[in-house]
Amino acid sequence: MAWYIFRRFLQMIPVFFGATFMVYFLVFSLPGDPIQALFGDRAVSPAVAAQLREQYNLDEPFLVQYFLYLKNLVTFNLGNDFSGRPVAEVLAQVFPVTIRLAVLALVFEAVFGIIFGVIAGLRKGKFFDGTILVASLVVIAIPIFVLGFVLQFLVGVKLGWAKPTVGAEAGWSDLLLPAMVLGLVSLAYVIRLTRTSIIENMNADYVRTATAKGLSRPRVVVVHILRNSMIPVVTFLGADLGALMGGAIVTEGIFNVPGVGQRLYQSVLRGEGPTIVSIVSVLILVYILANLAVDVLYAWLDPRIRYA
């Protein structure tokens, strides 16, 4: 197992460099001149523009720019954004917020998704199952920004249960509503995955054996059916953590969450290469680590799966 994890870490290196290279290339190929945009539609002073280009290495060819970035990366210097703030500081500020948001969303979708999925699966064809199926279909069909705006207006403005936007602290309770919106679509998928999986496993031989042994129904459901039904759900949730963090742009925009998505969006608009690449690189790391965690979880859920 240790060897397996070590090998997976080794695999991360080429993935990481390949991804940063591609992102850097994409940013480099973005049309538009970021320095020009700094001046707005006001007069561009050539001397000032030249000075700024030199400062951000924008006057160098692509490969030189990329290697300068890598060189700085090795010394843990991520460079500065256009306002002169160290990118490392930006990352340290936005990631905790988005991690909180994504974890809340993940917990929300995992807990409610599995609970609803199990009940729907066990009561296949009954009223509860039907309602859940229709409701999840509706959620999947509606774009997330519609859900976001509607919930923001209902809960935040009309009912006044929560602030419509997330304030300065972006604490756990502030993020509850945005996290629900963010996790809602995935919640629908988790319910459906769990339900299908449960229904499949309910008719399996080992379930009949367990029941015949005289085990109580709750024990059969939780230990035998549920554990074996979790593999597809865990795969989905693991991949979803990365997707939630990267995909929070819309939700963060609606609720004004000062997180990764917002910052990434601003940086793309302003053409800030180093900031974009740094943010995306960390997202890639999160994605890779989440996938690794999922693979390790497989072995725990199903001891028949062995890694070497």
Add this chain to the structure above:
Amino acid sequence: MRFARTSKLVGLAAMAALVLSACGGGGGTGGGDGADASAVITANSTEPQNPLVPTNTNEVGGGRVVDLIFEGLISYDASGAPVNEVAESIETTDSQNYTITLKPDQTFTNGDPVTASSFVDAWNYGAAAENAQLSQYFFESIAGYEEVSAEDSKENEMSGLKVVDDRTFTVKLAQPESDWPLRLGYTAFSPLPEVAFEDMESFGENPVGNGPYMLAGEGAWQHDVQIELVPNPDYQGTRTPQNEGITFKFYSGFEAAYQDLLANNLDLLDTIPPSSLKNFKTDLGEGRYLEKPYAGNQTITIPTYLDEWSGEAGELRRKAISLAINRPEITEVIFSGGRQPATEFTAPVIDGYSEEIEGNEVLEFNPEKARELWAQADEIDPWGDKVFTISYNSDGGHKEWIDAVANSIKNELGIEAQGKPYATFAEVREVATSKTLEGALRTGWQADYPSLYNFLGPLFGTGAGSNDGDYSSKEFDSKLREGLSAASPEEGFSAFNEAQEILLQDLPAVPLWYQVRQVGWSESVDNVDTAWNGVPVYHEITRK
């Protein structure tokens, strides 16, 4: 009943969620109440894009903060008229040599005195190429600017600035400019304390100014979140704060801020988002909003460097385009009446504005005349089946009106016309400044200082910095010079308006409408107004 326990669990979890979210809500209202009691006003803004150095701040997010924490020689009152602040007098006899005297006993919030060198050093810093300041061009009129602003120049003192004593300095301009004193209220001309020059970058994080407000201590600027300002206790100018501070909360879009405004979670929103323009009056109710024109306009520039838009045919075509745009209808339908059709190139709130400039009938809607002129142009140089495009940045909320203008042109002239969106502002600016436009360009101008010249010189002067259409006219340039060398701003007005007659003939840009600012506020604040430039008059806002 076998699964009773599971069902109970679900119920518990659901209840827990409700309780949790109720807690969040409770906390929120509690915070709001606290703000009420302390009379600190919360207002929307955006993260400043640069350290808060006056000469390096050229966008609204930083601009409004810099304007409140620094005080220049003059400020503008709500109508745009200049009021002496740090300056006791600004004197000139020839519009080229100015003697500026400061009021005694002015200080920065760190106790340092505001002296003549506070201004001279700050201006020299802003102009010197080695400092790469974004507002460098504001100093271009001062003698010696050419030398210090040249690429790789090591020179960093303009010859036109001379300190006479602590309270007096003289300014020599490269040529006479009657409206130059009017510019001095722009933030780029703010003074800087000595401590700034030691480390400008860290100064920009925690700036020390002499304005009506100051930062509420170290770290008052929480990046990407908010910036907290409190009144400057030693402030002596005319903009005395009527509240106990202003907290600018940063929003990435106006929609989220609007929801906060509805929930009384934000006191002041300086722009109603386009999606709510139709219903904000009923949403907010009487006495909670304001709709007021300001010194900005919207135009489309038609580059004269393109063959089909040059010469006599080009001139006829530009006129035909202008006559084919139904401005009253578009402002009514798209902006719900929130814009005022343009009759010239500046804005009505500017001193010297006239709606009777000769030739302004070309800005009226006259489809017959438009078709007639277009046909005349076609006789000289056939248009064929080319497409008339208007390039714009799609991240700025322009799509609806661009489409409406294109449709108006298409319907009246019978040619193919459409908008040409670029994803970002950076992209469309690059096309514009590299002079590679293939059709018209969305342009607009917000005055830096309240003067007719500011709408004309930087945009249409030969070789000027924001002259996107590459327009050049000797007569226009000389009228501008005439206006600038007039003995007083008032005498310059007629020359500037004569210059506009030439523009109305040539139409290097087609004026569309003047900008109107819609501002909304919460139930708990009062005395909200906007100034000549559309910026709320923050210091006058009071808590009910």
